[in-house]
Amino acid sequence: MAETGVPVSYAGAPTPAAGEVLNTHVIPKMIQRVLVDSWEPAKALEECDKRIVEIYSRYNKA
Amino acid sequence: MSSINRRDVLKLAGAAGVAAMSPWCRVGKSEAQRAKKLVYWHLPNFTPLADQIQKEQVYEFAKQAGLKESEVEYAVVANEQATAKLAASIEAGNPPDVIRLYESNVQFYGSQGHLLDVTDLVTKMRREPKGIFESSMTAVMYKGRALGVPLAVNPWPVHARLDLLEQAKVEYPKTWDEFIETSKKIQSPPRLYAFGMCLGLVEDTTDNVMNLLWCYGGKMVEADNKTVVMNSAANVAGVKVIEAMFKTHKIIPQGAIAWDNSGNNKAYQSKQAAFVMNPSSIYAYLDSNDKELQKVTGLFPVPAGPKGTVNQIDTWSYGAFKKNPYPRAHRLLHAARELRQDHPVDRRPLGAGLQAPLRFAVLARKARVQTLHQHGRDRRAGELRGRADSRGG
Numbered sequence: 186m187a188e189t190g191v192p193v194s195y196a197g198a199p200t201p202a203a204g205e206v207l208n209t210h211v212i213p214k215m216i217q218r219v220l221v222d223s224w225e226p227a228k229a230l231e232e233c234d235k236r237i238v239e240i241y242s243r244y245n246k247a
Numbered sequence: 248m249s250s251i252n253r254r255d256v257l258k259l260a261g262a263a264g265v266a267a268m269s270p271w272c273r274v275g276k277s278e279a280q281r282a283k284k285l286v287y288w289h290l291p292n293f294t295p296l297a298d299q300i301q302k303e304q305v306y307e308f309a310k311q312a313g314l315k316e317s318e319v320e321y322a323v324v325a326n327e328q329a330t331a332k333l334a335a336s337i338e339a340g341n342p343p344d345v346i347r348l349y350e351s352n353v354q355f356y357g358s359q360g361h362l363l364d365v366t367d368l369v370t371k372m373r374r375e376p377k378g379i380f381e382s383s384m385t386a387v388m389y390k391g392r393a394l395g396v397p398l399a400v401n402p403w404p405v406h407a408r409l410d411l412l413e414q415a416k417v418e419y420p421k422t423w424d425e426f427i428e429t430s431k432k433i434q435s436p437p438r439l440y441a442f443g444m445c446l447g448l449v450e451d452t453t454d455n456v457m458n459l460l461w462c463y464g465g466k467m468v469e470a471d472n473k474t475v476v477m478n479s480a481a482n483v484a485g486v487k488v489i490e491a492m493f494k495t496h497k498i499i500p501q502g503a504i505a506w507d508n509s510g511n512n513k514a515y516q517s518k519q520a521a522f523v524m525n526p527s528s529i530y531a532y533l534d535s536n537d538k539e540l541q542k543v544t545g546l547f548p549v550p551a552g553p554k555g556t557v558n559q560i561d562t563w564s565y566g567a568f569k570k571n572p573y574p575r576a577h578r579l580l581h582a583a584r585e586l587r588q589d590h591p592v593d594r595r596p597l598g599a600g601l602q603a604p605l606r607f608a609v610l611a612r613k614a615r616v617q618t619l620h621q622h623g624r625d626r627r628a629g630e631l632r633g634r635a636d637s638r639g640g
Contacts, residue, residue: 190402190560192386193454194351195461197468199386199562204355206453206467208330213452215477219490220446220504226486227478234478237467241475244358 202244211236284320285309288346290329293512294528296535298323326508327449337361342568348395349450353387353564357394363567369393386562395564401526403458403559405550408433408521410543419547423462423488426522426550430498433521441498443520444489447506455511455524458559460485462552485552516540524549526561 194203206212215233218224287305292298302321309319322343324332329346333356336342342361356362369387373379379397387395407419411433420426430441445451457467464481468474476482493499500519503510512529514520518540523529533541548556 190382190558191461192350192561193457193559194467195457195557195559196466196470197472198470199351199354200472201351201354201358201389202472203468204351204353207349207351207450208355210448210450210453212456212467213446213448216446216452216456216486216489217448217504219486220493226483226490230478230482230486234475237477238475241468241473245473247358 200244202241205240205244206237209240211240285314285318285345286320286322286343288322288324288329288333288343290324290326290347290349292528293509294531294535297528297531337568337570340570342570345565345567347398348564348566350386350561350563353395353566354389356566356568357389361568361570362394363569364392364394365396365567366393369396372396382560383562383564387564395566397562397564399563401528401561401563403454403524403526403561404546404548406515406523406525406527406529407545407547408518408543409545411521419545420550423459423550423552427492427496427498430492430522431496434498436497436500439519439521440500440514441521442492443511443514443523444492444499444503445506445508445511446493446499446503447510449506449508449510451506451508451511451525454559454561456486456489458524458549458557459489459552461557462549462554463488464552464554481554488552524559 192199193207194200197203211233215229218229218232219226289298289301289305292301305321306316306319309316333342333346337356348356353362369379369384370393373384380400383397383400384393387393387397412419412429415429415432417429417432420429426442434441445455457465460466460482463485465476465479465485466482467477469476493501493503500514503514506514511520511523511525512532515523515525515529516532516537527546530541530544530546533544549558550556
């Protein structure tokens with residue numbers, strides 16, 4: 186397991202953007218859209234994707 | 248000769264009040280107070296023994312760095328509060344000297360210029376006989392410099408109740424489809440749910456959700472660290488599986504949506520969940536607190552999805568903040584390096600937050616581990632095995 190394990194930012198590496206995604210709970214909010222707010226998975230993932238794109242874009246511009 | 252009237256007194260008092268409340272004044276005061284202590288923020292491991300030994304380590308590091316015990320402030324900060332509390336302390340110009348940082352938080356705070364460059368220290372550690380796991384290096388590097396010191400490497404196995412599997416006459420599931428069917432056979436809600444999947448607004452949820460999505464071919468971002476791929480058919484498939492487990496099959500407790508990072512630990516440790524995906528801190532906790540449950544606990548790879556089995560590994564690191572009035576922080580980290588060479592606590596079953604060789608030894612010696620990969624493919628694997636082998640693990 187330790188031989189082939191990947192970081193939570195997989196397939197990306199640990200980066201400042203990955204850190205902000207983790208700290209702002211973007212993915213937990215996505216899954217709660219589905220489980221609590223009864224959104225369709227595709228809609229929840231679309232919202233989640235936009236948020237992560239915004240975060241990564243900001244850091245990649247810097 | 249001038250005279251001071253009531254209006255002048257009020258003006259002076261007002262000016263003094265404004266000065267006292269201004270941010271620069273408060274920062275200056277807090278820095279003056281901070282100069283008396285080396286402040287270490289500890290984020291709990293969920294394993295009391297690990298917390299205790301880590302505290303001993305910090306004081307030992309400080310001693311080696313020439314500090315008196317009274318010069319060290321060891322503060323415990325709840326994982327869920329750490330981000331907000333750290334942001335506030337940075338804003339006030341008063342962060343801790345040293346803190347445990349999870350994964351990409353090294354890059355997150357490092358990119359903002361807050362962390363000390365510890366490349367010299369990490370370079371020395373890499374060259375030493377016991378070295379640093381190469382895969383951990385990605386967790387501390389930013390723009391070619393090391394901004395953190397790797398402290399622990401954690402695999403995330405599935406902790407599984409072997410006794411319940413045996414009672415139901417079923418094997419540990421190899422796929423997520425099997426996992427759902429097996430779960431329905433072994434659970435007895437509301438007392439016992441099969442899957443203690445963390446679903447609260449906390450880091451463990453990101454870990455648990457992404458781990459399942461990987462098995463369905465999903466991911467958050469491509470290896471270029473630019474192309475976000477969250478909105479994919481593979482991720483939709485994986486999320487639908489989680490939705491079905493929660494709503495249709497009801498193998499996840501409803502309360503999991505409000506769990507903090509310790510929720511899945513507590514669910515397993517109190518026998519309210521039969522499976523959890525978590526670092527082996529749970530196994531280590533059982534080693535100290537519940538030998539009976541430990542005997543019937545197995546550690547397994549995550550079940551496979553259409554794209555196979557993918558397992559998570561994370562790294563915790565020491566980070567030292569630049570904005571502190573106590574330059575001995577760097578010395579403390581060097582002392583940590585020296586102590587690490589001796590590994591005086593490696594034989595104790597600590598679990599999360601401490602060094603991987605120790606944890607691996609715990610897994611290899613005591614747990615019923617299903618091994619997927621017999622041959623290591625990177626240096627870290629070789630080092631892990633070598634260290635375990637060298638001490639009879």
